[in-house]
Amino acid sequence: MSINSIVEELKKNISVFEKQVEVEEVGTVIEIGDGIARMSGLAKCQASEMLEFPGGTMGVALNLEEETVGAMLLGEYTHIKEGDTVKRTGRILSVPVGEQLIGRVVNPLGQAIDGGTEIKTGKFYPVEKIAPGVMLRERVNQPVQTGIKAIDAMIPIGRGQRELIIGDRQTGKTAIAIDTIINQHGKNMICVYVAIGQKESKIARIVTKLKEAGAMDYTIVVVAGASAPASLSYIAPYAGVAMAEYFMDQGKDVLCVYDDLSKQAWAYREISLLLRRPPGREAYPGDVFYLHSRLLERACRRNQEAGGGSITALPIIETQSGDVTAYIPTNVISITDGQIFLEQDLFYRGIRPALNVGISVSRVGGDAQLKSMKKVAGKLKLSMAQFRELEAFAQFSSDLDPETKKQIDLGARLVEILKQPQYRPMAVGDQVAVIYAVSNGFATSVSVEGIQEWEAQFHEYFGKFKQPLLDKLSKGDWDEAVEKELKEACADFAKK
Amino acid sequence: MKKKRTTIQYARALYEITTDLKGKDLSAVVHGFVSMLARDHKLKQAHRILSVFMEYAKERAGEMPLTVTSARDLSDRELVKIGNIFSKHAEVTPLVDKGIIGGVIVRTKDKIFDASIRTQLARLKKQLT
Numbered sequence: 113m114s115i116n117s118i119v120e121e122l123k124k125n126i127s128v129f130e131k132q133v134e135v136e137e138v139g140t141v142i143e144i145g146d147g148i149a150r151m152s153g154l155a156k157c158q159a160s161e162m163l164e165f166p167g168g169t170m171g172v173a174l175n176l177e178e179e180t181v182g183a184m185l186l187g188e189y190t191h192i193k194e195g196d197t198v199k200r201t202g203r204i205l206s207v208p209v210g211e212q213l214i215g216r217v218v219n220p221l222g223q224a225i226d227g228g229t230e231i232k233t234g235k236f237y238p239v240e241k242i243a244p245g246v247m248l249r250e251r252v253n254q255p256v257q258t259g260i261k262a263i264d265a266m267i268p269i270g271r272g273q274r275e276l277i278i279g280d281r282q283t284g285k286t287a288i289a290i291d292t293i294i295n296q297h298g299k300n301m302i303c304v305y306v307a308i309g310q311k312e313s314k315i316a317r318i319v320t321k322l323k324e325a326g327a328m329d330y331t332i333v334v335v336a337g338a339s340a341p342a343s344l345s346y347i348a349p350y351a352g353v354a355m356a357e358y359f360m361d362q363g364k365d366v367l368c369v370y371d372d373l374s375k376q377a378w379a380y381r382e383i384s385l386l387l388r389r390p391p392g393r394e395a396y397p398g399d400v401f402y403l404h405s406r407l408l409e410r411a412c413r414r415n416q417e418a419g420g421g422s423i424t425a426l427p428i429i430e431t432q433s434g435d436v437t438a439y440i441p442t443n444v445i446s447i448t449d450g451q452i453f454l455e456q457d458l459f460y461r462g463i464r465p466a467l468n469v470g471i472s473v474s475r476v477g478g479d480a481q482l483k484s485m486k487k488v489a490g491k492l493k494l495s496m497a498q499f500r501e502l503e504a505f506a507q508f509s510s511d512l513d514p515e516t517k518k519q520i521d522l523g524a525r526l527v528e529i530l531k532q533p534q535y536r537p538m539a540v541g542d543q544v545a546v547i548y549a550v551s552n553g554f555a556t557s558v559s560v561e562g563i564q565e566w567e568a569q570f571h572e573y574f575g576k577f578k579q580p581l582l583d584k585l586s587k588g589d590w591d592e593a594v595e596k597e598l599k600e601a602c603a604d605f606a607k608k
Numbered sequence: 609m610k611k612k613r614t615t616i617q618y619a620r621a622l623y624e625i626t627t628d629l630k631g632k633d634l635s636a637v638v639h640g641f642v643s644m645l646a647r648d649h650k651l652k653q654a655h656r657i658l659s660v661f662m663e664y665a666k667e668r669a670g671e672m673p674l675t676v677t678s679a680r681d682l683s684d685r686e687l688v689k690i691g692n693i694f695s696k697h698a699e700v701t702p703l704v705d706k707g708i709i710g711g712v713i714v715r716t717k718d719k720i721f722d723a724s725i726r727t728q729l730a731r732l733k734k735q736l737t
Contacts, residue, residue, distance in 0.1 A: 131728060136720045137719055139718065
């Protein structure tokens, strides 16, 4: 473009520019501190409206009182003084949404924090939105493959489900979520990972891992780090789900991980106490249940008439020394459609993922499970249940009757086969084949310690010689012919 | 439960009942009002009620405090002219801020009318980018 045309363009733009007197409604700061501001004026201010403070800092009106408005501040506030002018924006708190966000690391306001270019999407979604109603929903009928054998077989998750991941610190909660995101490669799923109150170093490690695995091509990472103000931690999951809703509105399936909601509850408690709302149990405010229920209700599977699409939610809750009867864990357990329990004991015994299959459940995912997996998993669940009952006798193995001993041997091998290293999600076909082989006794001759090695050889053999069969199993095909083929394949492998 | 009344409600009530009263009637009503405050244990807030009352009375009389910010000193005539647009009894406080380049910014109690060159330029910049 020549200089002249640029000048022409500028002239044109300036000539159409209309002079306008801006009328703004304002208030005055009467109290500020701890990320909270109290203002007088702002008579027509709406709830959760954005307010502009001097220096461009934004705030959200939370308490509308007789003479004052209480707001939380979304950012730096040390420069704001008493008596400063606050402007109404007339906008409800909203975040930018769009394809441009994919592959980026953003803060809860949708601003890039990965050092990349500024994100311009041109489209905004409100952070708070009412969840889709009954008429727009449909049963969960498609699976989410986590790539983790124990979960896909025994605690299946469907698209549109809310499955809680709960456990103490350092039990592998995040690992499960990250493995699930990595496994969504090529599965037509967009992932949103919301990190709330996490250490920045941990987030950096996760993002690097996702990049290495090629998972950032379909993932948005929303970060409210440990150093971010409580207000950002509080809105982070809502911002994440708003970004997810944009893709759902286009009929796509989205997976949302909230890591973790206990920290969000802490942030909300902090804000509520500073706003002088009355504290209740464990000093949480009265609406802490609603805090999580309105977030998780936004996960849904919409029917075709409503445009289709789904949001699957994987909230994470950290318990303190295994206490699931605390306030927040019980709340979230009752909201979600099932939970995955992770236990420290199991973790230290080397059973990783440290899943307690006895009390982990999935209330709706069974409908969505592939037929092949369902058939194989039925037997697995039964054997595992029997094993748990007999486990106590395992130490007296010499005095047991042969039938019991057989069950214990099988159980020990099943436990071994359900172990899985981190960042190594497995295709569903492979999972079905190996679980079938073990639960039908093709591995009884292998020692328990040797199962891992046996499994590696098994997958190598199947990948080399039985690929068509694995493809069938991945599609969910299961009938007598397929079962026969699988049985023969297992026998062939056993012979080698 | 007895309904709680707010400072603003007291002040407004006082204004409504005293507007057209004079002399003896007025002092009788004020006396009644004070004894009501005493009964409601609100005497401690009398000062606050009074200041809200004054503000409210001014507002009702059409008096309006205005702050007019401009880039250079404005003459009294100009200030009166600006004030008259808003109210006949405007109390204009002039302010000078070179930073706004030109035009004026008028601030009433809870609104800002921004006709400064600085804001216009900022808007133009936003439109061009």
